[in-house]
Amino acid sequence: MYSYIARRLAFGLLTVIGVSIMVFVIMRILPGDPLVAIFGPDGFTKLSEEQRANYMRELGLADPLWVQYLAWVQQIAEGNFGRSFFRSESVADMLARRAPLTAEIALLSVIISWAVGIPVAIISALKPNTVADSTARFISILFLAVPGFWIGMLIVLGLLFWFGYRAPLTGAGLFTDPWANFELVIGPAVVLGLGQAAYIARMGRSSLLEVIREDYVRTARAKGLNGRLVIAWHALPNALLPVITLSGVLMGLVLAGSVPVERAFATPGLGFAMFIAVSERDIFVMQNLVFLYATVFVLLNILIDVAIAFLDPRIRLR
């Protein structure tokens, strides 16, 4: 078990290094001239030669690329995420202020996705090809197609239109103001949660259908165990393993989805910060946020892998 965790972590470290190189290539080398990325093609042509040289020196862009890369890695290792080009707040402060909100949304959305997806999967799998099953499958196919941020906009609009209600626009901590915090978080969490629930219901259904046909389930039935107990005790735990893995993959959907969804709800979280960074063409903030999102995604998937290995001895002993 420990060697498995160690191996997984080593691979994870390698991946994070690869990710950092890739982020650097995308954000610093791809645009050709970073000043073009900052000022836009039009703004760039308005700068004089001298201004360009000044900006390059000021931003440390005049050094060779590998020196820039190492400087960036060193900064991150020190926990210094740099500073926005346009705002006074440092990125580290911004993270401290905004990240908890997005983390709450992500966690709550996962809980919602399981709470909705698993019961739907069980109903579908126990009575396949009935009206309930078909309805559930159609709704999940529908939810796979609907963009989450659009649902978010409709929810905001509907609440405003019929109830004159709008979630608060300023941030609120979980402990300082729990109710306002809940109002902020619940909308995005429901939208992102239902999006995941569609995948979980599909995967859970097919996984359960497979497990129900196994010999040990028939044995449990044959020894006279109550039908519901067979499902709950024997079938479900095994059927859920692939769903847990899927849940890890879906974290990508949550992390990425949080950006447009937070914009739709005007939630002051990290996703909204990324939207601001993109629209202000703030490549330094963007570089760090993209790296952070990818690293969190990698770490979460390692966590899931370890959890699966803990739950499933077949993987642990391999």
Next chain:
Amino acid sequence: MSTTVAPSLPAPPSRLRNAWRGLGYFFRRAPLSAFWGVIAALIVAMAVAAPVVAPYPPLKSDFRAMQKPPSEKHWFGTDQIGRDTLSRVIYGSQTSLTVAFGAVLFGTTLGALWGLACGYFGGRFDMASQRIIEFLQSFPDLILAMAIAMALGGGLATVIVAIAITRIPFGGRVIRSVVLSLKEMQYVEAARGIGASHTRMMFRHILPQCVAPFMILATTHLGVAIVIEASLGFLGVGIPPPTPTWGNMLSDALNAGLVPPWWLVLFPGLAITLTVLAFNLLGDGIRDLLDPRLRGSV
């Protein structure tokens, strides 16, 4: 002296007739998916025929009808500067579909060819490729597309490239695993036995077997690409305004003020949903037809 008439063989069925027969088979076997396939075809037709179908030019402002709800004159209402929403939704399908088909054509195809090479050659090339694919997959796909689109600056070509790059790893993974199992087939071994070159083996014997999984992957990716394109537009890193795209329209609606008019929010989103739904269900149908083992596992 008698002329011997060669026994006449039935003429081989023409390719066109084969295609028609295949289509008929599709309609009989999966009527629901075929129905959604027709919807998808209609959406494509609408995009191509946009100048004919759209009641107004998409950029023309009618200053006597600004931000008006749906009426007889403007079925989907008008936006803040009096542009007809219906026309803009119709023209939006052009951008959406161009980006989606472009991204799948480049991304999924490139990934598939890469996967073919990885699976066929194996060894160090495969190992290195798998690492790179893993790095690419470590990014949530919208985030990667955002970063690339931002770095390259807005525009149709950059959005296609940005989305295409996010599609590469999936094409690579899926086709690689298909090729790995095909390589062990006897007919491939036989081809190797009679001394076929690498290119001939790859393109003549292995590639045709990859078409079915590729088709399944490609139709699914069309839907994904449309959602990513809309999200990029919504976040302001897509194709810059005033080009009407569904994402841009939703973004404009939010910028309209604290309370966005409902018709500006509803219709572009419905267009996205309907298009993605059509492609997804068409893809499901194609998968059921081409790969019966997967049937019912949806």
